[in-house]
Amino acid sequence: MRSCRPPFGGRWRHRHGWAPWEAGDAGRPSPNRLYRNLDNAMIKGVCAGVADYFGISPWLVRIGTLILLFSFTVPTIIVYFILVKMVPPRPAGLYETSEEEVFWTRVRVEPVGMVSNLRRQFRDMEKRLRDLETYVTSREFGLDREIKDL
Numbered sequence: 001m002r003s004c005r006p007p008f009g010g011r012w013r014h015r016h017g018w019a020p021w022e023a024g025d026a027g028r029p030s031p032n033r034l035y036r037n038l039d040n041a042m043i044k045g046v047c048a049g050v051a052d053y054f055g056i057s058p059w060l061v062r063i064g065t066l067i068l069l070f071s072f073t074v075p076t077i078i079v080y081f082i083l084v085k086m087v088p089p090r091p092a093g094l095y096e097t098s099e100e101e102v103f104w105t106r107v108r109v110e111p112v113g114m115v116s117n118l119r120r121q122f123r124d125m126e127k128r129l130r131d132l133e134t135y136v137t138s139r140e141f142g143l144d145r146e147i148k149d150l
Contacts, residue, residue: 031104035090036083044084052090055105 034053036045051058068076095101107114
């Protein structure tokens with residue numbers, strides 16, 4: 001018998017199944033999304049959120065916004081208020097650690113560099129694992145173990 005709630009907090013896709021990919025990571029918000037940063041906000045947190053997203057200083061975004069405001073007043077105000085309505089505020093506990101926040105910022109700013117860095121790290125881990133496996137399956141390991149057991 002099927003329960004009333006779908007597993008993993010997902011939504012029922014149709015009467016025969018559910019779509020777990022719609023639930024995300026146990027309801028955790030996406031760290032790779034633009035949010036308004038109300039902690040560093042001057043007006044509504046749009047400039048601080050854009051600065052957080054791209055990993056730059058909020059003052060640079062604010063200066064750029066002021067330049068746009070003086071150059072294109074009405075469109076800048078319209079876009080700003082659209083962003084206030086469309087971009088959600090940054091949820092509390094978005095990142096578990098400061099290292100996670102730095103990682104996601106680097107992924108957004110320099111995705112190619114991060115992918116190549118991750119590839120290099122995985123290659124290094126794979127090489128160490130292969131070396132470990134070679135040692136464990138060697139005669140030297142068996143001899144070392146027998147000497148240790150004496």
